[in-house]
Amino acid sequence: MKPKSPTESSAVLAELVLPYQANPAGNVHGGEIMKMMDSTAGVASQKHAHTNVVTARVEEINFKQPVLVGDLVTCCANVIYAGFSSMEVFVTVESENLRSGGKQIALTAFFTMVSLDEDGNPSEVPPVVAEDDPYWRKLYLEGQKRYEARRKRRSR
Numbered sequence: 001m002k003p004k005s006p007t008e009s010s011a012v013l014a015e016l017v018l019p020y021q022a023n024p025a026g027n028v029h030g031g032e033i034m035k036m037m038d039s040t041a042g043v044a045s046q047k048h049a050h051t052n053v054v055t056a057r058v059e060e061i062n063f064k065q066p067v068l069v070g071d072l073v074t075c076c077a078n079v080i081y082a083g084f085s086s087m088e089v090f091v092t093v094e095s096e097n098l099r100s101g102g103k104q105i106a107l108t109a110f111f112t113m114v115s116l117d118e119d120g121n122p123s124e125v126p127p128v129v130a131e132d133d134p135y136w137r138k139l140y141l142e143g144q145k146r147y148e149a150r151r152k153r154r155s156r
Contacts, residue, residue, distance in 0.1 A: 001126040006136050009048035009079035009087075009128070013040040016098075019069050028067040033093055033107055034058070036075050041089040044077035045113035048087055049125040056086060057112035059146070065106045071095040073106070080136070081143025083151075085122035087113045088143040110146070 013036055021032040038055055045053045067073055074094045081088040093107040117123040130140040 006078040011043035040075040040077040041111035048079040049115040061109040080139040
């Protein structure tokens with residue numbers, strides 16, 4: 001299988017958040033944003049594997065800033081590391097106030113997605129290229145560490 005870079009295996013989803021997605025104070029429910037993040041991670045990992053994928057794990061979800069009704073939410077996902085059938089996907093969420101133009105990173109998280117064959121069994125995925133760019137290289141190495149730590153925990 002030909003290795004792919006994080007920029008090849010990426011997806012972007014943007015949505016204007018509406019009142020039904022928020023609490024009475026106008027803050028968007030975390031679950032609404034997490035659903036968007038999961039969808040974006042799913043598309044990025046499907047682009048990487050060219051198979052059906054399922055979510056296996058969500059780690060290190062960090063709520064950095066509130067997202068408000070009327071904000072444009074943009075989720076960006078990149079596959080940053082791959083094992084045999086699993087892929088680690090880094091997702092960032094940017095919220096933008098369309099009136100002021102102010103933008104901020106609202107959330108980040110790491111999703112583990114698993115590739116499935118037509119019978120629903122785990123299937124092999126292409127490796128991820130550890131690019132020279134320091135940003136992508138750092139994410140790749142961190143993903144590799146998390147993958148190895150999970151493998152060690154499972155083997156105990």
